Amino acid sequence: MTLNKPFMLRGAIAVGAMGLVIALMQVTLFGRQSDAAKSPAKALPLVSVVQAEARDLPVKLSAHGHVVPLNQVDVRPQVGGTVRGIHFREGDDVKAGQLLFTIDASDVTAQLERAQASAAQIEAQVDDAERDLARIRQLAKLRYYSTSAVDTSASKLESLKAQYKAVQAEVASSRLQVERTHIAAPMAGLTGALTVHPGSLAQTTAAVPLVTVVQIDPIGVEFSLPESQLARLLDARATGAVRIELQTPDGGRQPGSLVFVNNTVNTDTGTITLKASFPNATRSLWPGAYVDLAIDAGVSHGAIVLPPQALLEGPQGRFVYVLDTDSKAQVRQVTLLRLQDQMAVVDGLNGGERVVAEGQAGLKPGAAVRIAARTSKDAR
Structure with missing residues (x-):
């Protein structure tokens, strides 16, 4: 059978079009497979x-403190007057009871003499009244005086005795004022700068003292610690386990003892103020200087430690990412107790949790993670 040419041409065109469609479909499918290969899952x-x-971890704390005298006295006059003598040089070591200042005693000496004269006068009157009373009593027995006369004489004697007691008190007060014109050192220590000189007027109401005496050996160091360490420190102190050392200017270590824990916590800073005592025979520690302290407060049993980089800071405070059984990150709030031996001691974990130490950037709660293989360096 013979086919006409138009029919054959239409068939060829149809076959070609079908082939082109198949080719386009193959190219499209290949392209999608290629794109899929180029864009793998995230x-x-x-x-x-x-x-x-x-772990059981020694509680080691550090603090910065400043040196303070354990005892300090501001020497002030108790009577006003002109300074007549200064019996030491500023900066001298003085002993307890050593004479420091002499103040003009003219006024108070005159007061003492007047009081003594009054006392002598009234004492003589008392003697006369006692003799009169004795004579009137004898005469009253002979009925030369009535009992009322005896009572009057006895009352006069009692009144004079009361006056004598009062003037004796004035004598004692005046004598004390005279003694106070000689000002002695209230304790042994090192004197500071003088604020008066011979001829200066010493006033009891002056704002500044005549001189300040401070105790140098032993000497104190005042410092503060976070409130979170208070319970541990008090427990260690109760058992005698607190040890304190300071770094001396020559780089050495000097042991001391804790002598004071303040009775209140500073609500503004959340810290507690403490004071330690250190021997200072060589006078290497000077009031006002700053020093570094190392405090050993016993052993913390079962302390939870982490690398410091595992801790993150958020609106609610510090936290870490803990992996659950499906290796998904979950947020756990923690409290940083202290940094010790390049490790962070925290509260809020039980121990044994898997904690993300690195790679937290962009991590969200509930996100699944891949865990990097630990190297021998990490294991150490």
């Missing part, structure tokens, strides 16, 4: 993980 975040470790 990889999970890669993190390194450590295990929260519970």
Whole structure:
């Protein structure tokens, strides 16, 4: 059978079109497969993980403190007057009871003499009244005087005795004022700068003292610690386990003892003020100087430690990412107790948790993660 040419041409065109469609479909499918190969699924975040470790850890604290005298006295006059003598040089060591200042005693000496004269006068009157009373009593027995006369004489004697007691008190007060014109050192120590000189007027109401005496050996160091360390420190103090050392100017260590814990916590800073005592025979420590302290407060049993980089800071405070059994990150709030031996001691974990140490950037709660293999360096 013979086919006409138009029919054959239409068939060829149809076959060609079908082939072109198939080719386009293959190209499109290949392109999609290629794009899929070029755009794989988004990889999970890669993190390194450590295990929260519970261990018995010595409680080692550090603090900055400043040197303060354990005892200090501002020497002030108790009577006003002109300074007649200064019996030491500023900066001298003085002993307790050593004479420091002499103040003009003219006025108070005159007061003492007047009081003594009054006392002598009234004492003589008392003697006369006693003799009169004795004579009137004898005469009253002979009925030369009535009992009322005896009573009057006895009352006069009692009144004079009361006056004599009062003037004796004036004598004692005046004598004390005279003694106070000689000002002695209230304790042994080192004197500071003088604020008066011979001829200066010493006033009891002056704002500044005549001189200040401070105790140098032993000497104190005042410092503060976070409120979170208070309970541990008090427990260690109760058992005698607190040890304190300071770094001396020559780089050495000098042991001391804790002598004072303040009775209130500073609500503004959340710290507690403490004071330690240190021997200072060489006078290497000077009031007002700053020093570094190392405090050993016993052993913290079951302390949870983590690498410091595992801790993050958020609106609610410090937190860490803990991995659950499906290796998904969960937020856990923690409290940083202290940094010690390049480790963070925290509260809020039980120990044994898997904690994300690195790779937290962009991590969200509930996100699945990939855990990086630990190297021998990490294991150490």
